[in-house]
Amino acid sequence: MSVAPARSPLVRFVALVEQRLGLHYEQGQWGELEPLLAERSAGCGVERYLEQLAAPSSHAEWKALAERLTVGETYFLRHPTQLETLVDQVLPSFQRQTSTIRVLCAGCSTGEEPYSVALLARERGRVDSSRLRILGIDVNPRAIAHARRACYSPWSLRAVPSAMRQQWFQRTPEGFALLPQVRDQVIFEERNLLEEASAFWAPGSFHAILCRNVILYFPPDVIRKIIARMSQALVPGGYLFMGPSETLRGISEDFELLRGGDAFYYRLKPPAPPVVSVAQSIPAPEPVQRGTPPAPTPPPTPDGLEGVLQLLEAERYTDAWALLESLPQSSSPKAQLLRAVLHLHAGRLSQAEQLSRQLVTASSTEASAYYLLGLCLEQSGDEAGARGRYAASVRAEPTFALAHLRAGTLARRAGEMVEARVALRMAVSLLPQEKPLHLSLFGGGFGRHGLMQVGLQELQACTEVL
Template sequence: MIGGAELTRFRELLQRRLGWTFADSDGGQTMTVLEERAAAHSLSARGYLDRLGGRRWAAEIAELAEALSITETYFFRHSEQFRVLADRVLPERIAARAGQRVLRLLSVGCSSGEEAYSLAIVAGQARPGRDWIVSVLGVDANRQVLAQARAATYSSWSLRETPPEIQRRWFEETEDGFRVADEIVEMVRFAEQNVAVDEPQLWQPGRYDVIFCRNLLMYLTSETASGLITRMTRALAPGGYLFLGHTDSLGSHPEGLEMRYDGDTVHYRRPEPEPAPARRPAPRAAPPVEPAPAPEGDVHERAFGLMIDDRFAEALTLLDRHHPSGTRDLLLRGVLLAQLGRLAEARAAAHRLMDVGGPHPDAHHLLGVCHELDCAEQAAGQYRLAAYLDPAFAMPRLRMGLLARRRGDHRGAVVHLQPALELLAREDEERITLFGGGFGRLALTTLCRTELDACGVRP
């Protein structure tokens, strides 16, 4: 029989690992979960708690998140917030992002994905043209609901607040329910993330235009909630917006944010920095004599040559020594990081490239390469964006064809491999070197022909 001491210790461990807080009324459910998880590992309650507290146990933390999460949600929940998003927030952010043509939105505690897809639908409808990229990321600690989110198929109950015109435009009725349109699915990706942990890749400063974090803070300890608010504030772009649930409040003067009120909807905006006052320049001192830096072109060509010789680490060291800032150098740096297996840094380099130069087909292709190891669906989505942004780009077509072959979709493979074969003859030599995996034009063309032959097509 589990006693009060074990229950108290279990709650303390959950607070430490997940940042969750519990009311006295939650005791019955929490004790049941403790009993079930201990039994699942053939351990006593004390033995289970010792193991949970003694070392990192990521798989079990994911199981606990599934067992204890409250996951009920639906599309366009609290529709007044989506109205403000569409009418006020997104037009403002679109004007701010006109040079980059990218909108980034984050759903924290996304559960089974309805909120993330709702954000994508609203942002997709608001974007000025097809050349704008809408990127929505949904994060949650519950692995089970994330699997449901990636399936993108929902019951009619999940669409109970969805306007009929949106349901007709963005959902397809299937035998299993209602599936979100592929165009929206391609805008959204999901990641397992414990909000009690500061993940630098997720919380990059100034990254997101809009963050939704609704009805989550109330379940967190004050320390975890405070840390999460700080990270969300930091991750908002200047002028970006934070939406919380009706049960959450940051007060009227939250640090780093300004409160906005629209009708009966409260939300928060990260203010843009005020321009610094002009200063009278100080007298100039004679600059110290330094050796002239190597011309940028020389640095790039030397690093590129090292990459051709498979000397990736040396090439990266050379680039970093000269602080790459141009788009060619940023792309080369991202490819080198991917070759060295430093995928999180490679993804960050690709996003930085888009921050500097706006929608960039090579950056999206690099993201696809990074995602092939962990999520083929996300990789295919990035390749589709690369091919859309540059219809003459052969490499994403080739990769999409190979992914289709890998999952046994011969018809889909042919759709991509045939144009890839034609485009490879005119593909830029530098792109082949960057993304060909060490293979030249002839080898890639042979590979494309071989794969088409395997699909029953004689090229």
Template sequence: MTEALSRSPLARFIALVEQRLGLHYEPEQWGELAPLLFERSASRGMEGYLSLLNSTASEAEWRALAERLTVGETYFLRHPAQLEVLMSKVLPSLAQPGAPIRVLCAGCSTGEEPYSIALLCREQGKVDPSQLRVLGIDVNPRAIAHARNARYSPWSLRSVPQALRERWFQRSSEGFFLRPALRDQVLFEERNLLEDAPAFWAPASFHVILCRNVMLYFPAEVTRKIIARMSQALVPGGYLFLGPSETLRGISEDFELLRSADAFYYRRKAPAPAATVAEPVSTPVPATVKAPVRQPPPMQEGLDALLPLLDAERYAEAWARLDALPQAALPQGQLLRAVLHLNAGRFAEAEHAGQQLLSMRDTEASAHFLLGVCLEHSGDEAGARNRYAAAARADPTFALSHLRAGTLARRAGNVAEARVALRMALSLLPQEKPLRLTLFGGGFGRHGLMQVGLRELQACTEVP
């Protein structure tokens, strides 16, 4: 970017939008915002308009910009696998007699998501609806007004079964109105996720937060700030739902990733117990004896030295080096031996080694994956899919297991299952462990595997 361009009114406008609304635009997208800048600055001139946006009198203008810039595509019962686990597992686990369950829908747009939660709660009867407190927030004032009005088009109800439409909506010439009993159970607020609001985000304010398909519009540093705020606002052990293509890898370590059927979601980790600090005990060391110096164990270094040989496909040399290492009998050494069997086409030996590794926690996920590859080579794709799914259950961050499971699901015609797995693979691959790429990447690097995942997703007639 040239110095002149970086100081242009358009660049300054885009920087203000990112600072205030969190929306990030790549340079090739800047032209899309130029007409809006010209329109909004017509009465004041460019400099006067940019000064307004920087002033304390800018609130009304920022609300108008939020209406124009925020994306609001949504509909009732969207991402049903996540809603099902919310209803069948998450909310029942949080229910306490007489105590409210507080659910926040962040970036709720026109309200379909929070209303869907209230509707399913009444339909499924697994949680007392009177205990449920659902709040939807969005930066777009027009979207919030729409949500409070609770009038929807047939397109917004496209995933709602006819029986539920008849039970919970009243049809009129203006569309479908949500019945008051359901509408009144959900509250809405206009709120910017980037603004500090200590009272709103107070600790333990919510049991569940849904922020689905929102973070993908924000740069990483904005996402980290928002997720940290949400982590603080959740009760210990509270739940966070993101969109199917969104991940917390590289964003936050406050959560553990969970999976139920085709749904991925997060649970806030319990705070670590405070460490007890003991008074240091001084042990005298005789003058003639030096205190021993701890040396790091050399075993991992020895195994790591074999990885470049695997990358270069020098398997015979890697095999000879492995046999000479004392770490060969350790779980990681046995895993390397199993992979070498696999690369040499000795599938029976690889399968035998994989079965032995299943009982070892550190290698369980890798063992399932290895056994899946063996089954795939034997033509048993259904069995291989089960193994890849088991690998993902053992370690939900194992990107390659999601990639292979999604590929085989697409081949089997299970397009919905394939999309879920492939989206998860694409979100996790940028952070996949280099060791796993070397052992199980099939000669592809990280970029090549990303391209494989994108092609598979395109074959499902959908690109994220």
């Protein structure tokens, strides 16, 4: 496709799609939208069509576009360990405090995910199903209509054990129909996650939110907005489940990362205690008495950066920043690298990008700086640029497992499965030896084992689409 001139109809269409549906298209993908724009505007002409589309009242056309543009891949019992953790541990933990436990599946597609929660809750029996309220929302009206019908193909049920299939589904000429007692436990609503709807996201609305494999199509500023709404809508200590290749790193500091088996999920942190500055929190030295031997000095922390690293590992980004800034002004590459990582965590993408660009020539941090630059570009939506930087990072340090992991993940998303598998296999084989510094700086709280699981799930996702 030829590069569209600025503000051409196609550019405006791409921008509107991102603004209204959150779906982000790289410039190289814009061509995919060209036939759709031509088709939808055939009746009234492209200028008039775009005008109508930009109008706040254009709901019907946006529904039609959502049906054409969203990716609805889903199936029953997808990412099963997360679902088991939800019904075995998370939901029962609320049983004593409340009479109804409310779960939201945001981006539920054709309903397999919320029905899986209902089914598993019954199967495992740890939470009282009669007190469970499950709501599925999706922007695609056709997906919601399918979810309400609750009749599925064998492919949708491919991960459901046959005993469970027999117990809860009835074979019909149209497919496997979910029994009414489970079907009626879930309600569905057509809803766009991007729309302002303060009543829907009212504080304390949900005990757990599943938003899995949805935000990976959105640019970071949209993700931030959506996650902020979800964080506000959860009860204190509420839980958020995301897909295995989605992360809150650089998006939100409201949550702590938890692990159940090989599943990762997030819990809302309690409100922060009043801020105590780092200087205040360091106890004042004891006055040294004349004539007494001097107190033993504490073991030195090498140039104070170790402390910053420890705070970073503990996800105490604000404290880490305060400590770093309180150190004697250091312009060493490592200090600059830490600064760039902290900018990224705080969502200050341009500062993080600028610093990492300056660092790519410093030989001591070259691979890390390329990696960090890749993360910045990825978060600002430039996946092609990010892949180039991950490749540079691997050239500078061929054993950099995390760089292989991101490169493989992006190759998978771009549909380049052979390249994805090669990179992901490298990642999985190198992760056991990954440098602790890389894990602290870039592991996003996952740790070696967690990253291994992410790598394995990514590899599995490559084979799922074959």
